[in-house]
Amino acid sequence: MNARAIDSTAATGGDASSRLGRECFHAVSLYDPDSTPYEIDLSDNTNLWGVPPAAQAAIAAIGIETIARYPAPYASSLKQSIADYLHVDPSMIVTGCGSDDVLDSAIRAFGSPGDRVAIPDPSFSMIPVFARINGLEPFLIPLGRDGGLSASAFNESGSRITYLCSPNNPTGTSLRRADIDEITSNARGIVIIDQAYAEFSGISLTDLVDEHEHVLITRTMSKAFGLAGLRIGYGIGSPDLVREVEKSRGPYKVSVVGERAAVAALGEDLAWVGSHVAQMKLNRARFIGALERLGLMPLPTDANFVLVPVANAKQVSELMKNDGVAVRSFENLYDIGGAVRITIGPWDMMDRCVSALASSLQ
Numbered sequence: 001m002n003a004r005a006i007d008s009t010a011a012t013g014g015d016a017s018s019r020l021g022r023e024c025f026h027a028v029s030l031y032d033p034d035s036t037p038y039e040i041d042l043s044d045n046t047n048l049w050g051v052p053p054a055a056q057a058a059i060a061a062i063g064i065e066t067i068a069r070y071p072a073p074y075a076s077s078l079k080q081s082i083a084d085y086l087h088v089d090p091s092m093i094v095t096g097c098g099s100d101d102v103l104d105s106a107i108r109a110f111g112s113p114g115d116r117v118a119i120p121d122p123s124f125s126m127i128p129v130f131a132r133i134n135g136l137e138p139f140l141i142p143l144g145r146d147g148g149l150s151a152s153a154f155n156e157s158g159s160r161i162t163y164l165c166s167p168n169n170p171t172g173t174s175l176r177r178a179d180i181d182e183i184t185s186n187a188r189g190i191v192i193i194d195q196a197y198a199e200f201s202g203i204s205l206t207d208l209v210d211e212h213e214h215v216l217i218t219r220t221m222s223k224a225f226g227l228a229g230l231r232i233g234y235g236i237g238s239p240d241l242v243r244e245v246e247k248s249r250g251p252y253k254v255s256v257v258g259e260r261a262a263v264a265a266l267g268e269d270l271a272w273v274g275s276h277v278a279q280m281k282l283n284r285a286r287f288i289g290a291l292e293r294l295g296l297m298p299l300p301t302d303a304n305f306v307l308v309p310v311a312n313a314k315q316v317s318e319l320m321k322n323d324g325v326a327v328r329s330f331e332n333l334y335d336i337g338g339a340v341r342i343t344i345g346p347w348d349m350m351d352r353c354v355s356a357l358a359s360s361l362q
């Protein structure tokens with residue numbers, strides 16, 4: 001078994017010269033994605049069809065004088081809209097400045113310095129960072145290429161917080177329900193299930209929060225709903241659990257503009273979201289066919305991206321960028337090695353991507 005705690009001095013190459021911050025910050029680097037504008041950006045899994053119409057109209061209709069006042073402290077109208085969308089009670093919803101904020105706040109709410117956070121490897125790269133900046137220890141547990149997880153490795157890790165991501169970023173695979181159930185039933189502390197890509201998979205896990213008081217599901221308006229720039233995310237859990245996350249989060253984390261746009265999108269843009277999810281799936285199948293004709297073997301995916309194992313992932317992504325197409329490269333992923341992660345968008349973008357990828361492999 002390869003489960004391991006990360007050596008916090010070596011892991012991310014943090015700025016060793018900074019000794020003003022807390023000790024647990026020393027190994028943490030600032031998030032540094034390549035933000036050069038490329039003609040076609042397939043690197044961050046946002047909605048490449050853009051912003052849905054009702055959200056656009058809501059933003060345009062905001063009176064400028066509104067901006068001089070604070071928003072509602074815990075975004076009560078947004079909570080109501082999310083509750084209606086998911087058919088749960090608003091007392092089971094916590095919102096945040098992106099789901100990143102909800103994840104960070106939840107780790108801080110339920111973990112004390114020194115506690116372990118169990119995280120599948122590979123998974124969402126921000127989770128070890130949120131663990132560390134709150135003084136907790138990331139503890140990585142291998143995720144099989146087929147999406148299989150060892151429930152016993154999680155249960156034996158002694159973790160206060162368990163993080164699962166389904167569909168998983170960066171692999172795209174959904175976790176098996178049997179693994180989720182077993183890990184959840186035996187977990188010592190809280191279980192966070194990150195469903196940033198739920199709308200693409202069509203698999204809801206919200207029944208878990210009815211059964212278990214210690215489960216928090218997180219979701220976002222940044223992916224299927226096309227609102228990444230507004231930073232809106234949320235969590236679903238038992239009212240007691242949600243209240244603790246809100247204490248940790250603090251008031252006023254969702255802006256007036258973000259709340260109005262998100263409420264509109266959840267009310268009137270569901271058909272837009274659904275039809276673009278359907279279009280994404282068609283393009284994804286067609287794109288996977290094109291990859292296979294190039295001799296590539298992408299991982300099975302339930303999300304709006306595909307992970308494609310390639311030798312020299314860094315070089316492939318650099319060559320593609322020279323061709324105007326940005327994708328995200330990964331090296332040394334557990335059980336996979338090097339790979340590029342490619343967001344699925346309108347077909348003209350995918351067509352350009354296939355050409356750039358094919359010539360990068362020459």
Ligand SMILES: *Cc1c(COP(=O)(O)O)cnc(C)c1O
Nearest residue numbers: 098099100124169196220222233
């Ligand atoms: C994109 C993403 C998020 C964060 O999204 P926000 O924009 O902060 O809501 C969270 N988890 C995973 C797995 C993601 O891919």
